Amino acid sequence: MHSPLTIFTLILTASTLQLLPALALTSCRTSCGSIEIHYPFGVDDGCGAPQFRGMFNCSNDLFFITPSGSYKVQHIDYDKKTMVVYDPAMSTCSILQPHHDFIMTEIQSFIIPPTPDTVFALLNCSIDSPVLNHYKNLCFNFSDHSCDELYGSCNAFRVFHLLTNSSPPCCFTGYDTVKFMSMNILDCTHYTTVVNVDNLKGIGPLDWVYGIKLSFSVPDTGSAGSVTADDGRNHYPWKFVIHLCWF
Ligand SMILES: *[C@@H]1O[C@H](CO)[C@@H](O)[C@H](O)[C@H]1NC(C)=O
Numbered sequence: 001m002h003s004p005l006t007i008f009t010l011i012l013t014a015s016t017l018q019l020l021p022a023l024a025l026t027s028c029r030t031s032c033g034s035i036e037i038h039y040p041f042g043v044d045d046g047c048g049a050p051q052f053r054g055m056f057n058c059s060n061d062l063f064f065i066t067p068s069g070s071y072k073v074q075h076i077d078y079d080k081k082t083m084v085v086y087d088p089a090m091s092t093c094s095i096l097q098p099h100h101d102f103i104m105t106e107i108q109s110f111i112i113p114p115t116p117d118t119v120f121a122l123l124n125c126s127i128d129s130p131v132l133n134h135y136k137n138l139c140f141n142f143s144d145h146s147c148d149e150l151y152g153s154c155n156a157f158r159v160f161h162l163l164t165n166s167s168p169p170c171c172f173t174g175y176d177t178v179k180f181m182s183m184n185i186l187d188c189t190h191y192t193t194v195v196n197v198d199n200l201k202g203i204g205p206l207d208w209v210y211g212i213k214l215s216f217s218v219p220d221t222g223s224a225g226s227v228t229a230d231d232g233r234n235h236y237p238w239k240f241v242i243h244l245c246w247f
């Protein structure tokens, strides 16, 4: 049997060690621009859940950082656990921009993946594109819309149509397609992304919302959850006090 004093010392030591990083922290900002920041997110060192650290940057506005760029956070719904981001470098119905890939880290794909109602529209694909051949079952239409509509309705995409005097192939698909195949492999020159596609019946591409909706999971905070404040930082001094109270 351990003496109560040994156990007390052990816990005291453990608590003190936990206390040190907490003391070194500065305060955690609870907003960035117009976006509220709560657990599991954080923009300051040591804030938020460890899984999400380093994924955000607050420079006037809040940005979600992935290996392919900085995506402006438009909205976070903490009840539905969704976040809508927008890539300022992406083509939309009104602006054509040089193409690039959308890349997330393995961890991001796992803990904050795009939602099923976010659609990737691959545009100006070559006839050799895998999504027109072996993988054509990855393409779908949603809410009675076909991707050809984008060439006719959007000023930005009319150029594809003009050059060839016909509509080059295109494909509406999900995140998994672009996760496993780069734009080079897909052999499409541009893409755009649309959110909330299930609510777009009868609404034309000019009025769609362009962006990416991500769905995040909130990590279990364990037994210390009840003393974890909403600013997303573990309040170690409380644990310290609680341990002392047991004796
Ligand atoms: C975050 O924003 C600052 C200021 O705009 C910039 O200097 C920095 O490089 C950004 N960090 C990342 C990881 O993008």
Ligand SMILES: *[C@@H]1O[C@H](CO)[C@@H](O)[C@H](O)[C@H]1NC(C)=O
Pocket: 124, 125, 126, 159, 160, 189
């Ligand atoms: C569309 O794709 C073709 C190749 O398939 C390319 O030559 C052309 O430049 C692309 N159009 C635009 C506007 O990028």
Ligand SMILES: *[C@@H]1O[C@H](CO)[C@@H](O)[C@H](O)[C@H]1NC(C)=O
Pocket: 139, 140, 141, 145, 146, 147
């Ligand atoms: C989508 O709709 C277009 C035009 O109605 C049609 O030609 C195409 O076959 C449809 N694609 C799929 C995958 O259902």
